[in-house]
Amino acid sequence: MERAAEGVRMFVGRTAELASLRAELRAAGGGSARRAVVEGPEGIGKTALIHHALDGEAGVRVLTVSGEESERELRLGVVRQLMDEAALLNHGTGAGPCGVAAEPGGADPCAVDPCAAGQAVCELVARLSALETLAVVVDDAQWVDRASLRALSYVLRRVRVGRVLLLVACRDLADPWLPDGLRRMLAGDGTLVVTLGGLSASELAELAADPALAAGRRERGTYASPADAAKEALAALRTDAPCADARSNALRLDVRGLDVRGLDVRGLDVRGLDVPAGERGSAVPAGERRSDVPADERHPDVTAAARRLREHTLGNPLHARALLTILPPAAMADPGVRLPAPETYRRPFAASLHACAPATHRLVAACAVLGGRCPLHVAAAVATGIDEPLNTLEEAVTAGLLRELPGRLIDFPEPLARAAAYDGIGAGARARLHLAAARLADDDGAALRHRAAAADGPDEALAEELARFAAKAAQHGLWQEAAAHLDLAAGLTESPARRDELHTAVLEHVLIGGDVIRAAELAAVRNADPRPVRRYVLGRLALAAGRFDEASELLAEAWRHTEPGFAADVAEQLSWLRLVTGNRAEAANWARLSIEQPIAGPVARPHDVPALGGAPSAGAPSGSLAEAVAHLALDEAGQACAVLKRAVTAAGAAGLPHHRLLATALLAVAEHGLARWDEAVAHAEAALAEASALGQRWLLPWLDAACVAPLAAKGEHDRALAHAVAAGTAARRMRHVAGERQADLAMALLGAAELPADACEGGLGFVPDPRPARIEALVADGRLEEAERALDACDREGRAGGRRRQAERVRLAGLLLAARNVPTQAEEAFGRALELARASGRLREEAQAGAGPLQEPSSGGCLLEEARALLDLGRLLRRTGRRKAAAERLGAARAIFARLGARPLVERCAQELEACGLEPPATVRLGLTPQELSTATLVAGGLTNRQIARELLISVKTVEYHIGKIYTKLGIGSRVALAAKLAAYGPEVSFPASEAG
Numbered sequence: 001m002e003r004a005a006e007g008v009r010m011f012v013g014r015t016a017e018l019a020s021l022r023a024e025l026r027a028a029g030g031g032s033a034r035r036a037v038v039e040g041p042e043g044i045g046k047t048a049l050i051h052h053a054l055d056g057e058a059g060v061r062v063l064t065v066s067g068e069e070s071e072r073e074l075r076l077g078v079v080r081q082l083m084d085e086a087a088l089l090n091h092g093t094g095a096g097p098c099g100v101a102a103e104p105g106g107a108d109p110c111a112v113d114p115c116a117a118g119q120a121v122c123e124l125v126a127r128l129s130a131l132e133t134l135a136v137v138v139d140d141a142q143w144v145d146r147a148s149l150r151a152l153s154y155v156l157r158r159v160r161v162g163r164v165l166l167l168v169a170c171r172d173l174a175d176p177w178l179p180d181g182l183r184r185m186l187a188g189d190g191t192l193v194v195t196l197g198g199l200s201a202s203e204l205a206e207l208a209a210d211p212a213l214a215a216g217r218r219e220r221g222t223y224a225s226p227a228d229a230a231k232e233a234l235a236a237l238r239t240d241a242p243c244a245d246a247r248s249n250a251l252r253l254d255v256r257g258l259d260v261r262g263l264d265v266r267g268l269d270v271r272g273l274d275v276p277a278g279e280r281g282s283a284v285p286a287g288e289r290r291s292d293v294p295a296d297e298r299h300p301d302v303t304a305a306a307r308r309l310r311e312h313t314l315g316n317p318l319h320a321r322a323l324l325t326i327l328p329p330a331a332m333a334d335p336g337v338r339l340p341a342p343e344t345y346r347r348p349f350a351a352s353l354h355a356c357a358p359a360t361h362r363l364v365a366a367c368a369v370l371g372g373r374c375p376l377h378v379a380a381a382v383a384t385g386i387d388e389p390l391n392t393l394e395e396a397v398t399a400g401l402l403r404e405l406p407g408r409l410i411d412f413p414e415p416l417a418r419a420a421a422y423d424g425i426g427a428g429a430r431a432r433l434h435l436a437a438a439r440l441a442d443d444d445g446a447a448l449r450h451r452a453a454a455a456d457g458p459d460e461a462l463a464e465e466l467a468r469f470a471a472k473a474a475q476h477g478l479w480q481e482a483a484a485h486l487d488l489a490a491g492l493t494e495s496p497a498r499r500d501e502l503h504t505a506v507l508e509h510v511l512i513g514g515d516v517i518r519a520a521e522l523a524a525v526r527n528a529d530p531r532p533v534r535r536y537v538l539g540r541l542a543l544a545a546g547r548f549d550e551a552s553e554l555l556a557e558a559w560r561h562t563e564p565g566f567a568a569d570v571a572e573q574l575s576w577l578r579l580v581t582g583n584r585a586e587a588a589n590w591a592r593l594s595i596e597q598p599i600a601g602p603v604a605r606p607h608d609v610p611a612l613g614g615a616p617s618a619g620a621p622s623g624s625l626a627e628a629v630a631h632l633a634l635d636e637a638g639q640a641c642a643v644l645k646r647a648v649t650a651a652g653a654a655g656l657p658h659h660r661l662l663a664t665a666l667l668a669v670a671e672h673g674l675a676r677w678d679e680a681v682a683h684a685e686a687a688l689a690e691a692s693a694l695g696q697r698w699l700l701p702w703l704d705a706a707c708v709a710p711l712a713a714k715g716e717h718d719r720a721l722a723h724a725v726a727a728g729t730a731a732r733r734m735r736h737v738a739g740e741r742q743a744d745l746a747m748a749l750l751g752a753a754e755l756p757a758d759a760c761e762g763g764l765g766f767v768p769d770p771r772p773a774r775i776e777a778l779v780a781d782g783r784l785e786e787a788e789r790a791l792d793a794c795d796r797e798g799r800a801g802g803r804r805r806q807a808e809r810v811r812l813a814g815l816l817l818a819a820r821n822v823p824t825q826a827e828e829a830f831g832r833a834l835e836l837a838r839a840s841g842r843l844r845e846e847a848q849a850g851a852g853p854l855q856e857p858s859s860g861g862c863l864l865e866e867a868r869a870l871l872d873l874g875r876l877l878r879r880t881g882r883r884k885a886a887a888e889r890l891g892a893a894r895a896i897f898a899r900l901g902a903r904p905l906v907e908r909c910a911q912e913l914e915a916c917g918l919e920p921p922a923t924v925r926l927g928l929t930p931q932e933l934s935t936a937t938l939v940a941g942g943l944t945n946r947q948i949a950r951e952l953l954i955s956v957k958t959v960e961y962h963i964g965k966i967y968t969k970l971g972i973g974s975r976v977a978l979a980a981k982l983a984a985y986g987p988e989v990s991f992p993a994s995e996a997g
Helices: 015-029 046-054 077-089 114-131 146-158 180-187 201-208 211-220 226-239 245-256 301-313 317-326 329-333 343-354 358-370 376-383 389-398 415-423 427-440 444-454 460-475 479-491 496-512 516-523 532-544 548-560 567-580 584-596 608-612 625-633 637-653 657-673 677-694 697-713 717-734 737-749 771-780 784-797 803-819 823-849 860-879 883-900 903-915 921-926 930-940 945-952 956-970 975-984
Strands: 034-039 060-066 133-139 164-170 191-195 403-405 409-411
Touching (some): 015 034, 201 301, 317 343, 343 415, 376 389, 376 409, 444 479, 479 496, 584 608, 637 657, 677 697, 771 784, 771 803, 784 803, 823 860
């Protein structure tokens, strides 16, 4: 899509499509004739895409013609148009009107036969493409006359060589107006087909932020209120801060012209604006000012507007731009504002409707009032006076006004169609239709909504009915539906005080329903509700949005004036706040206070807070996060997994996304403990994506951290590191102490940072204990005293755990013994670790077979520890010269690792097997010995010589000797060159596991 600014249009999106078309143009410039098709609905940007792909290309001549609906029957009209365009090039070809020299007394070939016309076009294309690259564009092919389309088919079949690109744009290649032969050629091999869909929300956000559109709105004065104009001017100032002073001054003049008294400017940074000092922020109640929030989150108008615009227009650039011309993002972001159909859509829709019978008018209007997707008989009953509903529907479908769905349902083809139909109904007719729909509605909610839409002014009785219905919906977890009915009730209430109370309730319900972004938009609307409950709701919003200082102030004030009805909720929110800011003792105290309140909060889950902080409270309900955390602390990942699956389902049924997202992240932790890494990654990243979309910023550090361990186990180190870095960045920005700790643990798990001093404190988190991996790294690096102290610290902690954790401790002790060259005792330790891991697996299988408490297969973690013990035992046996026995253990370990998907450990097994003399084919191809290939792989992996020596159990001098031989054999002189060399030989060299097994 393009944007207009001083006569110039900026292109938005379509990166891949542009690249494809430009690649075709380059290929054509090389002498290979190319053809391409761009298809998509009206207004989707086909013409803009083609022009942007061709404009500015040096040495390219463009011939553009287009069909016109009114000239569809003009024989060879487009061919003549093409010849006329070519004549304007004035290349001195001596061509006649059709581009070819007419013979004396001969007839014009373009007037006789499409094939003759096609031959004339071929000759013209040949001459012009001999001079420079030629692009021939046929736009709106669906309106091109049939004779010209046949001539085009002739050209496409014959132009095979030459510097020419033939580009056809049409709405749909399946259009029956296009000749069959032409359709087959355009859809066949050798033709690039680019099908355009709508722009994404992010691309529409870029379009919505276009200063040219804002300037146009200022010229036309198309603002819903002075507040919207002020907000947009402020946003423009922030966007253009680095720009010249002249532009800023111009914007200041626009703002000075506004009467800002009484406007709600919460969340707007008015510094630098020419607003009277006494009026800045005067409408912002104490405790509602935003300070340390990133600009993109203080001003979500453009993002929210783009999201709604995408849903409303399906991303059609023509209609999106038309709407942005008449509505500013601030108004468009308001969910209470019904988006209209733009003139670009309304006019053709109205013309199609006008051509239909009156009964069709009534059916379309009824469907619009019913909101689309309704049974045909209901729409006919609402419309009244429709004798033949099926015939009426047939006419509406043929005209493109409605579509028929299975089950005799009807709907509009797209949201804009419903908006256009609804906009076209008069106020009186609309009210009558809504009342008819209310009488026929099969549920109370729909009837109430229709009655509200038909109201012609305040109606206190109806408002109370809506509020009562909202209360019932909230009891069933339908928080967003409840919010919608409360909003309708507010619109029907005459009392300003009652209206503000209802708007506070709307904000609370939207927030509990998880949509923090929409809640922030609602909170920006002026509200004089003085009750403490509003402070609680705003504090809850600030906590979810990651503004902890603001949340602390608001929640503390709400608690000082608390009432029994929401005291438990306030205390629970203060408990979460203390947990994320690092005060676990206070978090536990506030959770206890929440539990002790006589009226339990409808959405409070206070038992979960101290459990996540490492201080579980007694009496946690079954199926809670607290119960799952207790299982995880005991190394009972299978039981935890079962509990968490139930918790996810229950939170979804209760309509509590924040609780469901936490449960999903902990489910990923449990699945990691079971070595189900694919499932763990899928759950953790899905929760992270949903939390980001909802604006639940306070959860992001935890959810990012939950992604790290399973990705690292799968060998996807870069993705794991990206999540760890993101967790740390988000936590530091919010001063999220608990999130910072999880990020630090994640970095330590990846070996990218030192282990935090408080690694043993803070209860269970979203990152598994990094100390075992740290101990292994210390042993590999020769820091044996540090490794021993770390292992002793783990033993002194006395943390509860099953046989798997015991097996892990014994195996780590065996690693220390092996590094200290005590092979007999090390072998005994590895043997005991192997027995413990296998015994743990047998016990769990027996429990499952006996229908015991464990209902989840959970032997993955035991298998992993068993394979680790086999790997370490195999390495020890190889070191002591028992290569055959070593190969047996290593092969068994590799099989388990491969089954679990632990690629890094599979690679380590392969390296050990190579050192045992099991040579992979890569050694032959590279001319390296097995030991040299193992060394080369570790060098390419970034290890130091000392680390390689520890890994391969050889001396540093031997490593240096091997590296010298490798460089000589491969003809290279650096580690970077070695890494590139191995990468060039493919994954079987970079990852020897694939050859070894």
